Amino acid sequence: MKLGAIEAGGTKFVMAIGNEQGEISEKMVIPTEHPEITLPKILDFFKNKGIEKLGLGGFGPIDINRNSSTYGQLQKTPKTDWVDYPLGEKLKQELGIPIIIDTDVNVAAMSEAKWGSATDVDSCLYITVGTGIGAGAYFQGKTLKGLSHSEMGHIKVRRHPEDTYEGTCPYHKDCLEGIAAGPSLEKRWGKKGHELADDQKVWELEAYYLAQALTNYIYILSPERIIMGGGVMKQQQLFPLIRKNVLEMLNGYVSSPYLTEKEIDRYIVPPGLTDEAGVKGALYLAMNE
Amino acid sequence: MKLGAIEAGGTKFVMAIGNEQGEISEKMVIPTEHPEITLPKILDFFKNKGIEKLGLGGFGPIDINRNSSTYGQLQKTPKTDWVDYPLGEKLKQELGIPIIIDTDVNVAAMSEAKWGSATDVDSCLYITVGTGIGAGAYFQGKTLKGLSHSEMGHIKVRRHPEDTYEGTCPYHKDCLEGIAAGPSLEKRWGKKGHELADDQKVWELEAYYLAQALTNYIYILSPERIIMGGGVMKQQQLFPLIRKNVLEMLNGYVSSPYLTEKEIDRYIVPPGLTDEAGVKGALYLAMNE
Numbered sequence: 410m411k412l413g414a415i416e417a418g419g420t421k422f423v424m425a426i427g428n429e430q431g432e433i434s435e436k437m438v439i440p441t442e443h444p445e446i447t448l449p450k451i452l453d454f455f456k457n458k459g460i461e462k463l464g465l466g467g468f469g470p471i472d473i474n475r476n477s478s479t480y481g482q483l484q485k486t487p488k489t490d491w492v493d494y495p496l497g498e499k500l501k502q503e504l505g506i507p508i509i510i511d512t513d514v515n516v517a518a519m520s521e522a523k524w525g526s527a528t529d530v531d532s533c534l535y536i537t538v539g540t541g542i543g544a545g546a547y548f549q550g551k552t553l554k555g556l557s558h559s560e561m562g563h564i565k566v567r568r569h570p571e572d573t574y575e576g577t578c579p580y581h582k583d584c585l586e587g588i589a590a591g592p593s594l595e596k597r598w599g600k601k602g603h604e605l606a607d608d609q610k611v612w613e614l615e616a617y618y619l620a621q622a623l624t625n626y627i628y629i630l631s632p633e634r635i636i637m638g639g640g641v642m643k644q645q646q647l648f649p650l651i652r653k654n655v656l657e658m659l660n661g662y663v664s665s666p667y668l669t670e671k672e673i674d675r676y677i678v679p680p681g682l683t684d685e686a687g688v689k690g691a692l693y694l695a696m697n698e
Numbered sequence: 699m700k701l702g703a704i705e706a707g708g709t710k711f712v713m714a715i716g717n718e719q720g721e722i723s724e725k726m727v728i729p730t731e732h733p734e735i736t737l738p739k740i741l742d743f744f745k746n747k748g749i750e751k752l753g754l755g756g757f758g759p760i761d762i763n764r765n766s767s768t769y770g771q772l773q774k775t776p777k778t779d780w781v782d783y784p785l786g787e788k789l790k791q792e793l794g795i796p797i798i799i800d801t802d803v804n805v806a807a808m809s810e811a812k813w814g815s816a817t818d819v820d821s822c823l824y825i826t827v828g829t830g831i832g833a834g835a836y837f838q839g840k841t842l843k844g845l846s847h848s849e850m851g852h853i854k855v856r857r858h859p860e861d862t863y864e865g866t867c868p869y870h871k872d873c874l875e876g877i878a879a880g881p882s883l884e885k886r887w888g889k890k891g892h893e894l895a896d897d898q899k900v901w902e903l904e905a906y907y908l909a910q911a912l913t914n915y916i917y918i919l920s921p922e923r924i925i926m927g928g929g930v931m932k933q934q935q936l937f938p939l940i941r942k943n944v945l946e947m948l949n950g951y952v953s954s955p956y957l958t959e960k961e962i963d964r965y966i967v968p969p970g971l972t973d974e975a976g977v978k979g980a981l982y983l984a985m986n987e
């Protein structure tokens with residue numbers, strides 16, 4: 410059976426055709442523009458390819474409650490062109506096949522648990538630090554959903570005493586996403602993330618904020634592995650800084666062999682699927698319906 | 699079948715004998731003292747009562763991983779007399795029956811979902827604000843467990859600019875528990891919580907900290923209901939203050955009918971089981987093995 414998969418991100422859409430073994434036969438990446446420009450490009454890619462179902466991991470917030478009349482509709486996203494856009498419904502109408510929807514980060518977590526960096530444990534957290542900050546949790550065979558989906562990037566962490574940058578989040582100003590996602594790096598330091606690679610203080614501050622968030626996630630969720638991806642995490646020097654800060658902040662309180670200097674390199678890790686976690690997860694979503 | 703149940707708290711142990719319908723026939727409450735004083739009292743209560751299994755909801759941190767060699771052992775608890783105490787193993791040896799262990803707050807969440815304030819939803823969070831601050835989560839039929847159990851009381855929230863109290867947590871000083879649990883109220887204001895009932899600024903500060911924590915829990919877990927219990931929450935005036943702060947902090951970001959002025963009274967609620975949530979949950983734990 411041929412299946413479609415979309416990883417819908419704030420910067421780009423990754424689209425793929427695959428099969429039930431998780432193998433991808435065709436792939437295309439397009440920039441995220443106004444929905445009226447992006448939708449026709451999506452339809453062009455998927456039409457007449459014989460796909461029977463389509464899984465979509467979408468940037469949030471997006472309605473993933475199947476009993477809801479607005480299932481698959483974007484909500485109050487900082488990408489204002491997309492607020493209230495009924496992406497799921499549009500795809501269903503135009504392609505005439507079932508569309509299965511979860512958040513981009515939930516499908517990435519599921520995908521890493523099946524094929525990536527968390528195949529040996531029963532739970533994991535996948536965090537992306539890119540245009541926004543989001544995280545998805547996979548526990549006991551399911552992605553975590555309740556009232557709505559997680560919005561882990563919008564928690565507040567304590568400000569560093571020397572950092573007075575006001576923050577970019579249109580809803581909360583200086584929530585984690587507002588002070589630590591890619592766009593905040595650019596606004597605070599006047600250069601894009603990749604141009605700041607050699608500036609040690611940039612990554613120390615970034616690690617301070619991300620480690621606080623991870624510490625909260627560990628206290629609240631206790632995942633058996635934490636996977637960090639997204640554009641900003643391409644700065645590999647962040648990993649040792651984050652690990653060191655997390656151990657200091659936990660201060661030995663949570664007893665686990667993973668949360669030790671010796672083992673933390675195997676606990677906070679990069680994605681195993683490089684850039685394909687999202688789109689392979691979306692394929693997995695379609696496979697499992 | 700006769701079953702035993704223990705709610706082991708930092709201040710008191712509640713013990714009960716019950717049946718598989720969740721009915722309690724006998725109950726006793728004892729203060730939490732040194733384990734060598736408390737254990738004999740527990741054994742006195744349960745011996746020769748014909749119970750076949752015992753469920754225990756324990757204050758944390760406690761090892762709840764059944765594959766662990768230290769299953770049922772207390773860990774780095776602020777109650778220093780109890781650090782590394784093998785409570786589960788002692789009970790098993792002395793009573794000669796299976797002992798099933800989860801955290802006090804996980805069993806309370808389960809109990810509220812089955813008999814209390816969350817019978818109409820599929821997930822809930824139970825938070826206790828007492829000698830410590832702890833929370834348990836119940837999602838999709840199970841309590842949340844991963845690397846270890848949750849330690850939600852130890853997250854850090856932003857300090858109020860006018861509050862400089864250093865905090866009581868032996869591991870993190872001014873984590874949430876360190877600045878908002880019962881003992882911190884007493885140390886900050888010089889009187890016990892119940893003696894501060896009429897002091898508006900005490901409860902405004904308390905609500906400010908607790909609401910920040912709830913907001914984080916909502917972003918991270920998205921529970922369908924939040925139940926707040928424990929000694930400090932006996933100050934009922936906290937509920938409206940917390941609800942108001944949570945709505946302000948979320949700033950409309952999470953779309954849910956519950957997270958509105960009209961409905962939040964049904965979202966953040968007191969326990970439905972008054973003081974029996976813990977011990978009935980422990981009974982449920984024994985029932986389900």
Ligand SMILES: Nc1ncnc2c1ncn2[C@@H]1O[C@H](COP(=O)(O)OP(=O)(O)O)[C@@H](O)[C@H]1O
Nearest residue numbers: 418419420539540591592602603639640641643
């Ligand atoms: N090598 C890099 N180093 C630091 N930041 C980067 C790097 N590459 C991309 N970024 C930043 O990451 C963000 C884009 O994140 P990405 O994960 O690629 O996309 P999205 O989150 O939109 O799906 C931008 O803010 C960009 O500046």
Ligand SMILES: Nc1ncnc2c1ncn2[C@@H]1O[C@H](COP(=O)(O)OP(=O)(O)O)[C@@H](O)[C@H]1O
Nearest residue numbers: 707708709828829880881891892928929930932
């Ligand atoms: N009515 C009250 N108002 C405010 N604080 C209270 C009240 N009753 C108890 N407390 C505080 O709650 C804490 C005890 O919490 P409790 O939930 O009863 O026990 P534990 O957490 O030890 O199981 C103490 O610090 C006590 O001062």
Ligand SMILES: [Zn+2]
Nearest residue numbers: 563578581584
């Ligand atoms: Zn925000």
Ligand SMILES: [Zn+2]
Nearest residue numbers: 852867870873
């Ligand atoms: Zn603490």
